[in-house]
Amino acid sequence: MTVFRKTFIALISATAISAPAFAQQTQQGTPPIGSPAATTTIPGDQLPPPPPKFGGTITEDAKSSKPWWPPTVVPPKGAPNVLLIMTDDSGYGVPSTFGGVIPTPTLDRIASAGAGAGAEGMIATMGGRFGGYGLYLLKGKPVFVYNLVNLKRYRWEGGVEAEDWLGRSLDPGKHTIVFDFKYDGPGPGKGGTGVMSVDGRVLARQTMEHTIPFLMSIAEPFDIGLDSRSPVDDSYTLPFRFTGAIDKLTIKTGPQQLAAEDRERMKRALATAHD
Numbered sequence: 001m002t003v004f005r006k007t008f009i010a011l012i013s014a015t016a017i018s019a020p021a022f023a024q025q026t027q028q029g030t031p032p033i034g035s036p037a038a039t040t041t042i043p044g045d046q047l048p049p050p051p052p053k054f055g056g057t058i059t060e061d062a063k064s065s066k067p068w069w070p071p072t073v074v075p076p077k078g079a080p081n082v083l084l085i086m087t088d089d090s091g092y093g094v095p096s097t098f099g100g101v102i103p104t105p106t107l108d109r110i111a112s113a114g115a116g117a118g119a120e121g122m123i124a125t126m127g128g129r130f131g132g133y134g135l136y137l138l139k140g141k142p143v144f145v146y147n148l149v150n151l152k153r154y155r156w157e158g159g160v161e162a163e164d165w166l167g168r169s170l171d172p173g174k175h176t177i178v179f180d181f182k183y184d185g186p187g188p189g190k191g192g193t194g195v196m197s198v199d200g201r202v203l204a205r206q207t208m209e210h211t212i213p214f215l216m217s218i219a220e221p222f223d224i225g226l227d228s229r230s231p232v233d234d235s236y237t238l239p240f241r242f243t244g245a246i247d248k249l250t251i252k253t254g255p256q257q258l259a260a261e262d263r264e265r266m267k268r269a270l271a272t273a274h275d
Contacts, residue, residue, distance in 0.1 A: 033071055040071040047084075049073070097243055121226070121242030123177070124249055127217040128230035135179060137242070138235055140169030142203065144179045144196050145233040149212060153233060156196040156204040174247070175199055185257030188213035188266075214266050218273075224249060 031037040034055050042049050056068025085107070087094075095104035125134035131149040135142075144156040156179065158168060176199055183192040191208045220229045226241045258266070 034068040036069045038069065038071040039074045041076045042073055096241075119242070119244035120240075121244070122223065122236075122240045123242060123246065124222075124224050124251075125227050125232060126220070126222045128220040128227075128232055130217075130230075131212050132217055132220060132232045134227065134232040135177065136236065136240065137170070137244070142170065142177050142196065142198055143235070144194070145235075146194070146208065146211075147232045148208070148210060154194070154206055154208050155233075156194055156206055158203055170198065183211070183254070183257060186259055186262075188258065188262055214269065 030039065033040065052070050054068060057064075057066035059065045090102075094100040094102050095107055096102060097104055097107040120137040120139055122134060122136045125136070126132050127147065129147070129150060131147055133144070133146045135144050137143070138157075141158060146154040148154070177196070178198075179194060179196045181192050181194045184190040189210055189212070191210050193205065193207045195205045196203045223229075225246055226239045227236075228239060231238060231240070
């Protein structure tokens, strides 16, 4: 049995804030609306907020005119700290924070602290296009893929036919993802049943008829936080860096389920490969 246990942080702090109108309310002791030091709060359902209605009077001369200043927008008491990032003529995959080619070191530092907008990326992977596995987030949704030597790919994820049929993205915050595979051994190349769960809730369950016997890959590394060689699945592009924060990764392996003759065959195969 192999268990992949992953804890990560994907805090989303990019929130649109706006209002259709300014709240014409002031607290006792604060400057009145229209004065230069006046402040106000906004409901927060439109961005940018429309300008407030002018409350002064404009006549033909300054003496008979009444000055009026728009109030400064301030957050209400207990409001969260929100970071709003707006870019022009750039897609989601442009900044390096999300695996793009344009270096954005400030955004990288924010994301590494756990503030990722729609966090995704590789958590752990072994192998690649011609055989292997990968545990990752795709647009905030956990996915585990097992690539059976490029003949068939098994996917564990939310959606139709999964126990989480809505296929929802993870909420901001800390989560624990577990992939538990029970092997139908003894003997090499047997199948088994994999179960992926999030925070103790089963997300998807699937049975495989076969697995890769003996050796997963000789040319692909084991990566954490990115995929440095070829992808195990075509649903993402390299290097697919993880944009959240990985707190802990634990891999538990059960006892080897090989008979004596299987071990001897494996020993001979490895010796032949090294010749």
